[in-house]
Amino acid sequence: MAKDTLTITDNRTGKTYEVPITNGTIRAMDLRQIKTDANDFGMMSYDPAFTNTASCSSKITFIDGDAGILRYRGYPIEQLAEGASFLEVVYLLMNGELPQKKALDTFAHEIVMHTMVHENIRELMDGFRYDAHPMGMLISTVSALSTFYPEAKKIEDAENRRLQMVRMIAKIPTLAAYAYRHRRGLPVVYPDNDLSYAGNFLNMMFKMTETKYKPNPAVENALDVLFTLHADHEQNCSANAMRGVGSSKVDPYSALAAACAALYGPLHGGANEEVIHMLHKIGSKSKVPEFIESVKKGEGRLMGFGHRVYKNYDPRAKVIKRLADEVFDAIGKNPLIDIAVELERIALEDEYFVKRKLYPNVDFYSGLIYQAMGLPMDMYPVLFAIGRTPGWLAQWEEMLLDSEQKIARPRQVYLGYDQRDFVAIDKR
Ligand SMILES: CC(=O)SCCNC(=O)CCNC(=O)[C@H](O)C(C)(C)COP(=O)(O)OP(=O)(O)OC[C@H]1O[C@@H](n2cnc3c(N)ncnc32)[C@H](O)[C@@H]1OP(=O)(O)O
Numbered sequence: 001m002a003k004d005t006l007t008i009t010d011n012r013t014g015k016t017y018e019v020p021i022t023n024g025t026i027r028a029m030d031l032r033q034i035k036t037d038a039n040d041f042g043m044m045s046y047d048p049a050f051t052n053t054a055s056c057s058s059k060i061t062f063i064d065g066d067a068g069i070l071r072y073r074g075y076p077i078e079q080l081a082e083g084a085s086f087l088e089v090v091y092l093l094m095n096g097e098l099p100q101k102k103a104l105d106t107f108a109h110e111i112v113m114h115t116m117v118h119e120n121i122r123e124l125m126d127g128f129r130y131d132a133h134p135m136g137m138l139i140s141t142v143s144a145l146s147t148f149y150p151e152a153k154k155i156e157d158a159e160n161r162r163l164q165m166v167r168m169i170a171k172i173p174t175l176a177a178y179a180y181r182h183r184r185g186l187p188v189v190y191p192d193n194d195l196s197y198a199g200n201f202l203n204m205m206f207k208m209t210e211t212k213y214k215p216n217p218a219v220e221n222a223l224d225v226l227f228t229l230h231a232d233h234e235q236n237c238s239a240n241a242m243r244g245v246g247s248s249k250v251d252p253y254s255a256l257a258a259a260c261a262a263l264y265g266p267l268h269g270g271a272n273e274e275v276i277h278m279l280h281k282i283g284s285k286s287k288v289p290e291f292i293e294s295v296k297k298g299e300g301r302l303m304g305f306g307h308r309v310y311k312n313y314d315p316r317a318k319v320i321k322r323l324a325d326e327v328f329d330a331i332g333k334n335p336l337i338d339i340a341v342e343l344e345r346i347a348l349e350d351e352y353f354v355k356r357k358l359y360p361n362v363d364f365y366s367g368l369i370y371q372a373m374g375l376p377m378d379m380y381p382v383l384f385a386i387g388r389t390p391g392w393l394a395q396w397e398e399m400l401l402d403s404e405q406k407i408a409r410p411r412q413v414y415l416g417y418d419q420r421d422f423v424a425i426d427k428r
């Protein structure tokens with residue numbers, strides 16, 4: 001049920017505030033009161049890893065971690081995954097409302113007009129080692145795009161901002177597919193604007209002959225749904241990087257590269273790749289109990305499990321688990337699913353995981369689908385980045401338009417030396 005007040009406790013002072021919520025919105029002036037009080041006390045909050053800090057206010061994504069609820073702009077993730085195309089979701093995240101048919105067609109056309117990247121970017125990609133991780137190539141080429149669009153620096157110009165956002169959403173699958181083809185020593189496939197967003201990506205990845213590539217509809221649909229499920233997740237590590245770097249007013253390509261870099265880490269978007277490594281390492285269902293025991297002894301983490309906010313089943317993981325069955329029915333089962341399901345079953349009955357409220361997260365089952373689609377493991381975080389790009393951009397624009405936002409600049413608790421005198425090198 002919607003609450004009409006939000007209780008916020010300032011952990012510096014212990015003081016509790018009842019902040020009114022009107023039409024789902026908290027007024028900036030009500031939050032300002034908390035900030036003013038904190039300044040009056042002249043205190044600083046120590047919150048490493050921001051476990052208890054709201055760094056911004058946002059109208060984009062709502063999460064109730066205890067109940068396992070996720071909504072984009074108020075719409076439950078399950079309904080969007082079921083009924084909306086990824087581009088509808090992108091439009092929703094960027095504009096706050098679902099599009100009418102005509103607006104969606106116009107938007108899809110705009111995206112299609114920007115899918116090509118400059119040939120020099122392709123050549124830049126060629127310069128990477130044959131075994132370069134595609135995420136490294138993606139981060140570098142997203143960043144390089146800023147040099148092709150110097151006007152992107154004019155972030156105060158709304159029209160220009162939108163153009164750059166469309167460019168990034170359109171070009172990121174192209175960069176991702178180029179990285180994949182480079183790894184395999186294959187020539188690039190240019191975008192095919194007759195295909196859907198997911199279909200075009202599959203075409204650029206897998207087309208091998210001159211004849212027109214026809215994506216498998218089950219795979220195309222699953223990929224579209226997976227992009228939707230990854231599209232935003234409020235103030236996660238990479239969104240925080242996007243906002244933090246963007247708050248310096250740098251161009252959005254540079255901020256997006258920072259967000260991609262944050263996502264790459266194994267504790268964040270890189271976990272989907274790690275899950276498959278882990279399942280391979282376990283090797284069979286019968287070895288699962290032994291592996292769980294090793295995790296409990298602190299010999300590693302159960303990848304794809306646990307979440308900073310969800311203390312319940314990640315709603316995206318539920319959808320992905322169902323989607324995996326549909327994809328496996330269409331293109332054949334990934335045998336690792338049996339190990340994953342057994343791992344989940346045992347973990348969810350084990351006191352260690354129950355006590356810590358560790359459940360499967362979005363990364364637990366997604367890699368199994370990607371693997372069945374024939375994608376190499378190191379592409380999994382790249383796929384996450386494609387899906388997450390609209391979320392990062394929506395967060396970035398919201399941050400820029402928020403009059404409360406300033407350059408992100410946390411303080412620290414200094415624990416180093418007190419003043420001491422310099423000693424010349426020959427006297428040390
Ligand atoms: C898209 C995403 O980013 S989703 C997350 C993807 N990442 C993963 O799947 C990696 C595995 N999971 C994790 O490392 C963590 O659960 C995170 C990073 C997602 C969240 O971390 P935090 O909120 O900081 O939790 P924290 O690290 O404090 O863990 C709390 C407790 O649970 C344990 N724990 C957390 N996750 C796991 C796990 N996956 N396996 C085993 N134990 C775990 C910790 O050891 C800790 O135990 P303790 O209290 O005895 O010390």
Ligand SMILES: O=C([O-])CC(=O)C(=O)O
Pocket residue numbers: 232233235236237307308309361362
């Ligand atoms: O919210 C988080 O911390 C991580 C996550 O699940 C995501 O970014 O999708």
